[in-house]
Amino acid sequence: MNPIYSGKVRDIYDISDGRLVIVTTDRISAFDVVLPEKIPGKGIALNKIADFWFGRTRGIVKNHLISTDTRDMPEFFRKEEFRDRAALVRKLDILPFEFIARGYIFGSMWRAYEEVRPFCGTKITGEYELAQKLDAPIVTPSTKTDTGHDEYIPISDVRNRIGAELTDKITDISMRLYAECGEYALSRGIIIADAKFEFGLDKNGELVLADEIFTPDSARFWRADEYRTGVSPASYDKQVLRDWLQDNKKDGEYQFGNVPGEVLEKTGRIYGECLRRITGA
Ligand SMILES: Nc1ncnc2c1ncn2[C@@H]1O[C@H](COP(=O)(O)OP(=O)(O)O)[C@@H](O)[C@H]1O
Ligand SMILES: [Mg+2]
Numbered sequence: 001m002n003p004i005y006s007g008k009v010r011d012i013y014d015i016s017d018g019r020l021v022i023v024t025t026d027r028i029s030a031f032d033v034v035l036p037e038k039i040p041g042k043g044i045a046l047n048k049i050a051d052f053w054f055g056r057t058r059g060i061v062k063n064h065l066i067s068t069d070t071r072d073m074p075e076f077f078r079k080e081e082f083r084d085r086a087a088l089v090r091k092l093d094i095l096p097f098e099f100i101a102r103g104y105i106f107g108s109m110w111r112a113y114e115e116v117r118p119f120c121g122t123k124i125t126g127e128y129e130l131a132q133k134l135d136a137p138i139v140t141p142s143t144k145t146d147t148g149h150d151e152y153i154p155i156s157d158v159r160n161r162i163g164a165e166l167t168d169k170i171t172d173i174s175m176r177l178y179a180e181c182g183e184y185a186l187s188r189g190i191i192i193a194d195a196k197f198e199f200g201l202d203k204n205g206e207l208v209l210a211d212e213i214f215t216p217d218s219a220r221f222w223r224a225d226e227y228r229t230g231v232s233p234a235s236y237d238k239q240v241l242r243d244w245l246q247d248n249k250k251d252g253e254y255q256f257g258n259v260p261g262e263v264l265e266k267t268g269r270i271y272g273e274c275l276r277r278i279t280g281a
Contacts, residue, residue: 045271050212064089092200101178104193121154129229195219
């Protein structure tokens, strides 16, 4: 069986009965490049983290996850290589937007603030330092593009496309997910600065939460004990790798493909730590 799609990190298999198997690999991207190197245990950690949150948030919104047990999947997936890294999900019509819940000012929102530009069509009020907690969390949409460079858009664009009712419902759900899971993560020593959600519609037109949620690949995690404003917080998961790449450029080029094993292993251990912190497992 071949994947119908290979993303930066995940391989998607269509098992042709309205269901997909999403396999989270050990691939990693840094500085917008997928490295040839693999991070041992990363895919398993991400799959288990998303599984944990899908279980916890069922009361807020229906989600696409059916099972992460390969015994529930076609024979092809009952191999060691897929164990703990595959998710059987309902295939949905994914809405062409990503919804990002933000509790802290960082990334593109910070750049807009610094340049005194509106962000997603809204003026940023208040005074902030880099990485400061927002007075109140917000949800901002972006388009899902194939190029990987998503575009931040006003929520009114989403309303025009999918209607006010669905847009408001998604915004409300995103806020609740972020509030509840952000609070939980904080109690485990992790600040979730922002988190990306994808939603889809099922056969009956019902709204369903899809993709992965509150993983270090889809959300921005910071260590709560190191957090302070005014400086760029270290990335919880990728900092060791990024630092190595930054410190070992040759002729101004990142040395993708030459990352030492110990850097890969250390990064793998950080994903493991993330999993343990969140799930206790
Ligand atoms: N339940 C679902 N039904 C259909 N497509 C889905 C579902 N859940 C996730 N997807 C899609 O699967 C892909 C996940 O692969 P990923 O490796 O994360 O790709 P990318 O590099 O594009 O982020 C995304 O395009 C996402 O929209
Ligand atoms: Mg993705």
